[in-house]
Amino acid sequence: MSTHLRHLITLQNMDASTIQHLLNRAESLREACAHGTRRIELLRGRTVLNLFFEPSTRTRTSFELAARRLGADVVNFDIAGSSTSKGETLLDTLHTLEAMHLDALIVRHRESGTPEFLVHHAASAVCVVNAGDGNHAHPTQGLLDALTIRQHRPNFNLLTVTICGDVLHSRVARSDVHALQALGARAIRLCGPRALLPDPSEFPGCTLHEDFDDAVEGSDVIIMLRLQKERMIATLLPDEAAYFERYGLTQERLRRSASGALVLHPGPINRGIEIASEVADGTQSRILEQVANGVFVRMAVLAELLAR
Numbered sequence: 001m002s003t004h005l006r007h008l009i010t011l012q013n014m015d016a017s018t019i020q021h022l023l024n025r026a027e028s029l030r031e032a033c034a035h036g037t038r039r040i041e042l043l044r045g046r047t048v049l050n051l052f053f054e055p056s057t058r059t060r061t062s063f064e065l066a067a068r069r070l071g072a073d074v075v076n077f078d079i080a081g082s083s084t085s086k087g088e089t090l091l092d093t094l095h096t097l098e099a100m101h102l103d104a105l106i107v108r109h110r111e112s113g114t115p116e117f118l119v120h121h122a123a124s125a126v127c128v129v130n131a132g133d134g135n136h137a138h139p140t141q142g143l144l145d146a147l148t149i150r151q152h153r154p155n156f157n158l159l160t161v162t163i164c165g166d167v168l169h170s171r172v173a174r175s176d177v178h179a180l181q182a183l184g185a186r187a188i189r190l191c192g193p194r195a196l197l198p199d200p201s202e203f204p205g206c207t208l209h210e211d212f213d214d215a216v217e218g219s220d221v222i223i224m225l226r227l228q229k230e231r232m233i234a235t236l237l238p239d240e241a242a243y244f245e246r247y248g249l250t251q252e253r254l255r256r257s258a259s260g261a262l263v264l265h266p267g268p269i270n271r272g273i274e275i276a277s278e279v280a281d282g283t284q285s286r287i288l289e290q291v292a293n294g295v296f297v298r299m300a301v302l303a304e305l306l307a308r
């Protein structure tokens, strides 16, 4: 691996060899766990803190499992019961937590840039891992999506990937694009209603599409996104039935893609809005594999950052 990672904030500008190295590490951990190893004591004596200012099911649980499986102590910071809810500033929270000698801080926040801000203001050697900040980045999701794709389609140069939905507000789309471009994906199509498409200058090398039937045509991988209403300033959408009509992934639409195309979704899924149940639960769905891979990717990241 070319550079030693101190923190994981974004996949932007991460080179292919670093990404492949992390995916290989996740793969070896997966194999070790498949052979019955439940605990690999790489991080014994280290302390990891989950600091989630936004809701999370998969990411928080899988970071916790990942840290525990590596033998670390894990603390889940309860925002609702903390002094943050009494108005303590983020910096005061950071310095208070640092005084307790943490090794890693896994942070999710609605404001883009918060993990980076913590890196710049940390007084200790604590490693910061971004677990999703605003619409900016979700690097471990980008890595676990890349791993899931690589397990089925190892040659990225042959792949056409369509990412459909609320691309504008999606940190997942951004991290996926950074990973896929680094790994050499042949084509990346971003699709959604005009109001939810980003400025093309933010995504050089990708094509933008408003027509999902066109975008899905011949795709090898289709990544569906949730409508992130919590990040919309105004309602940018027609009603949900009309949205499903134009942008929902149905079995019929899936037939337009390349044979055996992979269907991914970072979750939480909204059945009947961006994806039909028969597709989400169908044979081409890789959604639960993504969840399983999430634990190994997060183990790989924590091991990389923290193992001495």
Ligand code: ASP
Binding pocket: 132, 138, 171, 172, 225, 226, 228, 266, 267, 268
């Ligand atoms: N779970 C992902 C995220 O935190 C995707 C989503 O919420 O729609 O960004």
